[in-house]
Amino acid sequence: MTSTLSRTADADAAVDPGRWPDVAAVPAARLRGTVAAALLRRIAGRVAIRVVFPGGRVIGDTGPVLVVRRPERFLARLGAHGLIGFGEAYQAGDWDTEDLVGLLTVLAADLPTLVPPRLQWLRRFHGARAPGVDENTRDGARRNIERHYDLSNDLFALFLDPSMTYSAALFETPPSGAPDAAGFDELEAAQHRKIDRLLDRTGVGPGTRLLEIGTGWGELAIRAARRGAHVVTVTLSRQQRALAVERAAAAGVGPRVDVRLCDYRELRGSSERFDAIVSVEMIEAIGAQLWPDYVATLDELLAPGGRAGLQTITMAHERMLATRDTYTWIQKYVFPGGLLPSETALDEALAGHSRLAVLDRCSFGPHYAATLRLWRERFTSHAGRVAELGFDATFQRTWRLYLAYCEAGFATGYLDVCQLILGRTERTA
The missing domain is CATH 3.40.50.150 (Vaccinia Virus protein VP39)
Structure with a gap:
């Protein structure tokens, strides 16, 4: 991979905790991270994306590639905060991709059904209300x-x-x-x-x-x-x-x-x-x-x-x-x-x-x-x-x-x- 990943070496730049407190902080959410890992496997099996982990493990068969750089952090954010955590993981550089629009297009096309009904209850844990x-x-x-x-x-x-x-x-x-x-x-x-x-x-x-x-x-x-x-x-x-x-x-x-x-x-x-x-x-x-x-x-x-x-x-x-x-x-x-x-x-x-x-x-x-x-x-x-x-x-x-x-x-x-x-x-x- 070259284009986007080579342009985003800033993924390794330190996150300023004063400017970006929730991006700098990684939640302690091991159990929810385990659930998020299972959900990620399900998503990669249903839609056309591939997820690549350090060491070369791949889930999914075709489509844009999501490169997980820091698995524990990525899954903890995803499990604790859902889509907000997914975004914060990108902001922090925990995941990256050559084709950001392509990846998000695949996910957006199936967004309402990405989370199966039996896991919809998880939203109560990361469906925070907007601050007053x-x-x-x-x-x-x-x-x-x-x-x-x-x-x-x-x-x-x-x-x-x-x-x-x-x-x-x-x-x-x-x-x-x-x-x-x-x-x-x-x-x-x-x-x-x-x-x-x-x-x-x-x-x-x-x-x-x-x-x-x-x-x-x-x-x-x-x-x-x-x-x-x-x-x-x-x-x-x-x-x-x-x-x-x-x-x-x-x-x-x-x-x-x-x-x-x-x-x-x-x-x-x-x-x-x-x-x-x-x-x-x-x-x-x-x-x-x-x-x-x-x-x-x-x-x-x-x-x-x-x-x-x-x-x-x-x-x-x-x-x-x-x-x-x-x-x-x-x-x-x-x-x-x-x-x-x-x-x-x-x-x-x-x-x-x-x-x-x-x-x-x-x-x-x-x-x-x-x-x-x-x-x-x-x-x-x-x-x-x-x-x-x-x-x-x-x-x-x-x-x-x-x-x-x-x-x-x-x-x-x-x-x-x-x-x-x-x-x-x-x-x-």
Whole structure:
């Protein structure tokens, strides 16, 4: 094995216990580790993966190879903490692989049934609840956003395209297709295609009063302002706001873009009304308990005859119900406080807490897999520059796993992404 394993010599780097306490600590879980070993043998016998242990022992016959570097640590983490332990074992370098996306794709394709029914009871031992500090109170939401989006604008610039757009792109191939061959030079145009579709479907043009919930680094607001719209865009990220203001000014549309550092909930009760509202991959960050309030806010702030456009990552409704109370590796290390909705859950929130209905849907999950592949390749290729920004080897392994995990989810259809256009129909007016 050469490619990935030779690039990940950082697997042997010491884990900073101050920065990564649960990655540095190995649980004492010999019995659960024994159960995990049995489960691993079962999984390798059912799905197309091979597991290679020190000394050359192999379980499984075909497929991507999971190389176990430190078996006792790996199995103890897996047995004590389930999928969180699996992720922490990768962060610590206890296992590795040449084909991270391929391995995770195989596992994601069979994720709901990997653990047999007779062992489902084990979840009670590693199905921890999210810590209270992650709850999306107004202070909590600000902390959660800072933990991800305020890491460093320079970090995100290393792997995003020049538009600094951090959401699914829409490539020229149809939404039902898989743009596997897309290159990085196509990504900016694909991001603009995604943005323009939302602006077109919500009728954004000269004189439009537009609200954007979730600024990102400002590309959507800039494109809307170039159409002649007057944009109010809100964010909780200080670093994103600073760069969005700078970019809008450089684009010559600064006077038409009002970038506010505030929670979307602060807009409720005001006299402001908007002809259009757009929000791209923001509703996933607020948690299920706030979905009713979120759609009610859209309804309150949308002027008569207006349209709202949402882009959101989704999962199947039954999977959302099964996992909504589970604390996940992604929540712990990447997106604290978040939860992916299902389209059914969003439909129910709209019906129960607003006068809005979905007028148009467009799903394009394979395009997100392609977007993530391009981000992951860029992130990996800039490992040295990521380190220069002060991000250690454990951080880099964390983000490689995060990007690969998400890519696998979209490639298998376990995750999807869609644009929903909302409005008040005659029935809901």
